[in-house]
Amino acid sequence: MTEHEAAPAAGEQGARNLLMRIAAALVLAPTAIAIAYAGGWLWTGLVTLTAIGLYVEWLTIVGTAREMPVIASGVAALAIAGLCLASGRIDAALVVMILGFAAVALLSAEQRIWTATGFAYAAAAELASVLVRLDHAWGFAALILILLVVWVTDIGGYFAGRGIGGPKLWPRVSPKKTWAGAIGGFAASLVIAGAFAAAGLGNAGPLLLLAAVLSIASQLGDLFESAVKRRFGVKDSSHIIPGHGGLLDRLDGFVAAIVLAAIFGFLRAGADGVGRGLMVW
Numbered sequence: 131m132t133e134h135e136a137a138p139a140a141g142e143q144g145a146r147n148l149l150m151r152i153a154a155a156l157v158l159a160p161t162a163i164a165i166a167y168a169g170g171w172l173w174t175g176l177v178t179l180t181a182i183g184l185y186v187e188w189l190t191i192v193g194t195a196r197e198m199p200v201i202a203s204g205v206a207a208l209a210i211a212g213l214c215l216a217s218g219r220i221d222a223a224l225v226v227m228i229l230g231f232a233a234v235a236l237l238s239a240e241q242r243i244w245t246a247t248g249f250a251y252a253a254a255a256e257l258a259s260v261l262v263r264l265d266h267a268w269g270f271a272a273l274i275l276i277l278l279v280v281w282v283t284d285i286g287g288y289f290a291g292r293g294i295g296g297p298k299l300w301p302r303v304s305p306k307k308t309w310a311g312a313i314g315g316f317a318a319s320l321v322i323a324g325a326f327a328a329a330g331l332g333n334a335g336p337l338l339l340l341a342a343v344l345s346i347a348s349q350l351g352d353l354f355e356s357a358v359k360r361r362f363g364v365k366d367s368s369h370i371i372p373g374h375g376g377l378l379d380r381l382d383g384f385v386a387a388i389v390l391a392a393i394f395g396f397l398r399a400g401a402d403g404v405g406r407g408l409m410v411w
Contacts, residue, residue, distance in 0.1 A: 207234075208252060262405055347386045352382050
């Protein structure tokens, strides 16, 4: 095969991958938004199942997925914590998560630190996602803002990176990411913040600052997951989502953004007002 024949083949593969990404997003995004709007048990159930998936994929990456006691204890803790969160018992959920972390760390025979980190990662995503949505007045708006910032950061970065190219952001960790993509995704997040402010869902200045911080967190979360995969020689966390890879591949930026947002909202308005703490200034 000549170079001229190989180039179109690579281009066709890239086009097919992009179409699969778009098709998957068109199904998953509206579903996630609808469940987020419903809130309550539906949202907590989705979040809990996703956290369990993140945990199992993490164990697969670090090579401890065959340690059944580690999987069982972590999955059980995340599931019970989800039931506590759905019942409004945040305190009980925290206790279960702490016990789950201890159990996973004690039962792990190999890669103990990485395994425990994976549980903490999934548990933090579970707790933060529920806390942000908890506020009846502002929870949905705050959650949608975070989702949209993460999505447009990813989309803007993808197209800016491919269209402009240029210097690589961190080639040792993620060879395809460029500074142009990072800036493009960052700029797209500011557009979302501006749209929320124009719709009367918060003040422009704080929303722009919040979107900027969450966009950077999302990109750092993406790089973190890439670094973990590179550390263990893994390309994709799984192949559960066509064109996207696994849950970790798709949600790495969201996990970083939602956890940071939940911490910030909690510090401003407490556990019951995280959404308000993010949106009302």
